[in-house]
Structures are given as C-alpha cells and as structure tokens.
Amino acid sequence: MRAPNHLDQTLLALADPTRRAILQRLSAGETRVTELAEPFAMSLNAVSKHIRVLERARLVHRRREGREHLLSFTPKPMDDVARWMDAQRANWSARLQALDDLLQAEDRAAASTPPDKKGRTR
Amino acid sequence: MRAPNHLDQTLLALADPTRRAILQRLSAGETRVTELAEPFAMSLNAVSKHIRVLERARLVHRRREGREHLLSFTPKPMDDVARWMDAQRANWSARLQALDDLLQAEDRAAASTPPDKKGRTR
DNA sequence: CTGATATTCAACCCTGAGGTTGAACAATGC
DNA sequence: GCATTGTTCAACCTCAGGGTTGAATATCAG
Numbered sequence: 599m600r601a602p603n604h605l606d607q608t609l610l611a612l613a614d615p616t617r618r619a620i621l622q623r624l625s626a627g628e629t630r631v632t633e634l635a636e637p638f639a640m641s642l643n644a645v646s647k648h649i650r651v652l653e654r655a656r657l658v659h660r661r662r663e664g665r666e667h668l669l670s671f672t673p674k675p676m677d678d679v680a681r682w683m684d685a686q687r688a689n690w691s692a693r694l695q696a697l698d699d700l701l702q703a704e705d706r707a708a709a710s711t712p713p714d715k716k717g718r719t720r
Numbered sequence: 721m722r723a724p725n726h727l728d729q730t731l732l733a734l735a736d737p738t739r740r741a742i743l744q745r746l747s748a749g750e751t752r753v754t755e756l757a758e759p760f761a762m763s764l765n766a767v768s769k770h771i772r773v774l775e776r777a778r779l780v781h782r783r784r785e786g787r788e789h790l791l792s793f794t795p796k797p798m799d800d801v802a803r804w805m806d807a808q809r810a811n812w813s814a815r816l817q818a819l820d821d822l823l824q825a826e827d828r829a830a831a832s833t834p835p836d837k838k839g840r841t842r
Numbered sequence: 843c844t845g846a847t848a849t850t851c852a853a854c855c856c857t858g859a860g861g862t863t864g865a866a867c868a869a870t871g872c
Numbered sequence: 873g874c875a876t877t878g879t880t881c882a883a884c885c886t887c888a889g890g891g892t893t894g895a896a897t898a899t900c901a902g
Contacts, residue, residue, distance in 0.1 A: 618727070665900065666847095762861070786869055787870070850896080871875090
C-alpha cells in the first residue's frame with residue numbers, strides 16, 4: 599500500500615497527452631465537460647476519467663452550475679514540479695561546477711610540475 | 721497501440737519516488753547499479769527495472785566498464801518538460817491578464833452608464 | 843409528469859507497471 | 873578451470889490505467 603505524494607500524482611497526471619491537451623484547453627478558460635470531451639476520439643466517459651485524474655492531482659477545479667460542471671485549470675501543482683526540477687538541476691550544475699573546478703586545479707598543478715600524461719578524456 | 725512521445729515517457733519516469741531518488745543520487749555523480757540499489761527496500765532486479773524506465777526516457781545514460789554498469793544523469797529531457805510547463809503557464813497568465821483587462825474595461829463602462837442590474841452572477 | 847441533456851457510477855476488458863524469485867550471462871580473481 | 877561478483881533476462885503475480893458499454897442521477901424545458 600503506497601501513499602503517492604503530490605509530486606507523484608501531478609507528474610502521473612501530466613504523463614498523458616490527452617490530459618495535457620485538456621489542461622491546454624482549460625488554460626484558455628473554464629469549459630464544460632462535454633465541450634471539453636468533444637475534440638477527442640474517445641468516449642465521454644473516458645474523458646470524465648481523465649478529468650478525475652487531473653482533479654486528484656489538484657490541477658483542475660470543478661465548479662457545478664446546474665447540471666453543467668465547469669472545469670478550470672489550477673496551476674499550483676505545476677509550480678511544485680517546477681521547483682523540484684529546478685532543485686534537481688541545481689544539484690546537477692553544482693556537481694558539474696565542482697568537477698570543473700577540480701579539473702582546473704589539476705591543470706594548474708600539472709602546469710607547475712613536469713607534464714606526465716594527464717588523461718583528461720572529453 | 722499508442723506511440724508515447726518523449727514528454728509522456730519523461731513525465732511517467734519522473735512520477736515515481738524511487739526513480740526520482742535515483743536521479744537525485746545520480747546528480748551527485750556516476751554510480752554503479754548495485755551501489756545505487758543498496759539504499760532501497762526492494763530487490764536489485766526492481767531497481768534495475770526502474771533504471772530501464774529512466775533510460776527509456778533518456779534521463780539516464782549507461783556506460784559499461786568491465787562488469788560494472790556506470791549510470792549518469794542526463795538532464796535534457798527535463799528541459800523539455802520545463803519548456804512545456806513554461807508554455808502552459810504563459811498561456812494561463814496571458815488568459816488571466818486578458819480577463820483582467822476585460823473586467824477593468826467593464827468597470828469603466830459601468831461607471832459611465834446607469835447600473836441596470838445585469839445578472840453577472842459572481 | 844415527461845422527455846431531453848449533462849454528467850457520473852458500475853462492471854468489465856486488456857495491457858502495462860512494479861514487484862518477486864530463479865536462472866543466465868559476463869567479467870574478475872585465484 | 874572454477875568460484876565470485878555485477879547485472880540482466882524470463883516467468884510470474886497483483887494491481888492500477890485507460891478504454892468500453894450500459895445504467896443511474898440530476899437538472900432543465902415543456
């Protein structure tokens with residue numbers, strides 16, 4: 599029994615072209631379910647399920663107005679993803695930078711001592 | 721038979737805490753498979769499968785050195801995700817901005833005409 | 843009340859994801 | 873050659889994802 603966290607659910611929700619298309623459509627404004635489903639080559643029910651996935655990930659908010667359900671895009675979870683990715687890339691860059699510094703230090707050391715075959719591949 | 725595109729595969733690969741942890745570990749530098757698997761409460765085989773998912777998404781590159789397989793993080797696919805998200809949020813902001821402009825225009829119009837109760841619910 | 847429209851619920855199917863275990867393969871050490 | 877280490881391959885299990893169809897629910901229009 600896993601307890602999927604928010605990042606899991608957001609990324610999972612985004613990992614489907616239909617759902618990304620839905621979000622794209624919604625970022626142009628509130629839309630009814632049927633209207634949203636119309637362009638897709640699948641049943642209304644299938645789209646309804648996709649919407650539930652997006653709601654679970656809090657990427658979509660539903661507002662009921664009579665028998666119509668109006669959906670809107672709520673971008674906050676994507677900010678969280680962006681933050682995770684930024685952190686990840688910061689790590690990565692930091693490591694590359696450290697590696698670079700190290701290599702330069704080695705070069706300087708090599709320059710002041712008899713050059714004895716430094717194999718810096720790449 | 722769907723043909724999942726790169727975004728799909730990248731996001732799917734990222735939508736799992738084990739795999740995100742693997743990437744985090746790898747962003748600190750190249751690591752052997754066994755070493756990578758050690759902290760996880762699952763079989764080596766399970767981790768090996770996760771790695772294959774990451775490779776399929778091109779988030780990880782494998783370099784064979786003797787019997788050891790050295791894995792490294794390759795961030796490019798995450799850049800693509802970042803680009804998609806930026807575009808998405810640009811859309812969203814643009815729409816909010818347009819909405820805002822519209823509302824302000826209406827307010828100005830309302831201020832210069834007798835308010836005649838148009839049922840703008842909410 | 844009746845019928846049409848908007849939407850979900852429920853049951854089912856198929857495929858793939860994530861895990862297991864056991865065997866196979868490849869490189870190393872003696 | 874032989875045992876050991878690093879890693880994958882293969883078969884299997886269970887469960888969730890994404891789709892279908894058919895029925896149920898809620899609202900609106902007459």
